Amino acid sequence: MGQEKPVHSHILSDLEVSGLEEENYIDLPSVFTQPEIPVKKENIPQQRELQKWTYLEQVRLPFIKAEIGLLIGANAHKAIEPWQVIHSQGDGLYVVRTAIGWIVNGPTRREDELQYTVQSFTANRISVASIEELLIQHYNSDFSERSCEDKTEMSQEDRKFLQSVEQSAQLINGHYYISLPFKTKSVKMPNNRTVAEQRATKLKKKLIKNPEFQTDYNAFMQDVISKDYAAKVSIENLWCKDGEVWYIPYHGVYHPKKKKIRVVFDCTATYQGVSLNNQLLQGPDLTNTLVGVLTRRRLERRARRVQNGCTHLWGYFLPKLCLFCLEKDSRRWKR
Known part of the structure; x- marks a missing residue:
């Protein structure tokens, strides 16, 4: 925001917004998180600043003693839909009444009273970059395995993650269990x-409005419970020490083509700048890119790759994607 570079961000869904004096909640589209917003508390217009314009007497702005934590864009059109417009007079302001309150348009202070903290913004333009940088970006987008080859060795956090998995991994009743790799x-x-209760209340409303969605959702959750993927937590376990409990919001989504529901447990949900995901170690990226696999497949009649003591052979006909695995110290082929 205000500059062009990769940043770490989360996507938040199922958020609602309303005015301070309104009871109507409006759904927001997906919201992207940022470490900071280039707007300060001083930019919030105050009621006393509107007194010099008599035509704005009916406008009442609530006093807000908080930092700005959300920017609403044009894709949330229901939230900023104009209900009433008071046009400007002379060099004065114009204000718009919306579902979430009044929006003040125009400078409320003189130029010498404003403290600018952000000197420049970027919008709809290509950053000043050399031809070589643009060429490298284009090359890496087409041949992503080249980017993988340029990766450095595992970081200390990656090593710590693998160590945590090795020490905590257990096989119980045919299922592997590992401890959460906290940083x-x-x-x-x-x-x-x-936050979890608010998300659950919204989910309940959606289930009541859509019986088909409710039926599919219940079937999915019953399947999760019957397979012991989830278990009921006793009331005694809920009263743990302060800081040892975290509630995970969840919602259901349909596959766009298969019309199959999947319940998403939102571990990226943030509260007071904290989410479960940002408290856990991510671990090393051990995935081979499909582009690299298909490209190396062209080198010989059969592609061969050895990893973790296991030899993988791809068949003659690549579209069939026949993968054979010959385990170490074993003469049996597994398909």
Whole structure:
């Protein structure tokens, strides 16, 4: 925001917004998180700043003592739909009443009263870059395996993640269990129950409005419970020490083509700047890119790759994607 470079961001869904004096909640589209927003609290217009324009007497702005934490774009058109417009007079302001309150348009202070913290913005333009940088970006987008070859060795966090998995991995009743790879052992999580309850209330409304969605959702959750993927938590376990409980919001989505529902447990949901995902180690990226596999397939009659003591052979006909695996110290072929 304000510059062109890769940043770490999360996508938040199922958020709602309303005015301070309104009871009507409006759904927001997917929201992207940012470490900071280039707007300060001083940019919030105050009621006293509108007194010099008599034609704005009916406008009442609530006093807000908080930092700006959300920017609403044009894709949330229901939230900023104009209900009433008070046109400007002379060099004055014009204001628009929306579902979430009044929007003030125009400078409320003189230029010498404003403190600019962001000197430049970028919008709909190509950053000043050399031809060589653009060529490298284009090359890496077409041949992504080249980018993988340029990766450095595993970081200390990646090594810590693998060590945590090796020490905690257990095989119980045919299922593997590992401990959550927290970045620190003394992790403290804020109580995000209000966020989870709000998301659950919205989900309940959606289930009531859509019986078909409710039926598919219940069937999916029953399947999860019957396979012991989830278990009921006793009330005693809910009253853990402060900072040891985290509620995960969830919602259901349909596959765009198969019309098959899948329940998404939103571990990226943020509360007070904290989410479960950003408290966990990500681990090393051990995935081979499909472009690299298909490109190396052209080198010989059969492609051969050895990894973790296991030899993989691809068949003659690549579209069939017949993968054979010959385990180490074994003479049996597994398909």
